[in-house]
Amino acid sequence: MRSAVLAAVAAAALGVGLTNTSVVAAGNSFMGEAAPEIQVGDWINGDGRTDLADYKGEVVLLEFWQTH
């Protein structure tokens, strides 16, 4: 309870609302670092390339999504 109050005070001091989910990153950050490899077994419409290593020398836009 005490720690929750402290967290709320700290958040208020930073101007951050505790319920504001937009401050939560949607994924781990790798800016400026090597992109972690992907391990995909099933492609809906693949061409045989399975790893990011298969795209080296080209640019990849890797997106995570859901239909719903």
Place this chain on the structure above:
Amino acid sequence: MGHLSDLQTEYGKKGLNVIALTGEGRDVNLRYMVHNDSGFRYKVGIGGGGAYGVTGVPHAYLIDAEGIVRWEGSPSSLSGKTIEGYLKQVKPLDQAEMDRRAQKMLDLGESLAADKLFVRAEQQFERVAQAYPKADAAEKAKARAKEMREGDNKAEYDAQASIAKLVGGPEAPDPNAKKLKGKQIEAAAKKLAKMADDLASETPRAAKLASEWATIFSTPWE
């Protein structure tokens, strides 16, 4: 996913590869394509991005030619200009790497052929020859594509080709094909179910394929 399709269409030839990963299964994705979307112009894979720890979707990473993350965030806020800057680093592949990649693509074609999916195999063999015409595997891929069309499995190939025509593509609806709507989807579902029955004795693999597509077409999106 219009924005990503647009980016792939605009920058694909200059070396951009849009890859979407999803936690949803194959049937959900295929039903989405049939009932909601005219198809993806980029590649879609299921799972496989554990290290990224993505909890809120959509979320994207732009990875440069050296494999370094250069941008991350909501894909709708990624501009073409940012991508263009990194496309300048794209370089031609050396022969060994070209051969390695062509062989990997050829292997996928062979695994599709082993699964008796002859139209998809043919498409994959053609892709090898198109993507890497100077690779060692290119000639073999062309010959294998021809074998798919004209070899011993011609009856299966032809039956599967007629299914692909109805569906709008061999692996999924082609985004360039005319999109079916409402009653047309229902009619296609009925035709596919009938094909599943008609093809059962002569071309069982095509019959199974027709049955799978019939389910995807007849199950409405919710």
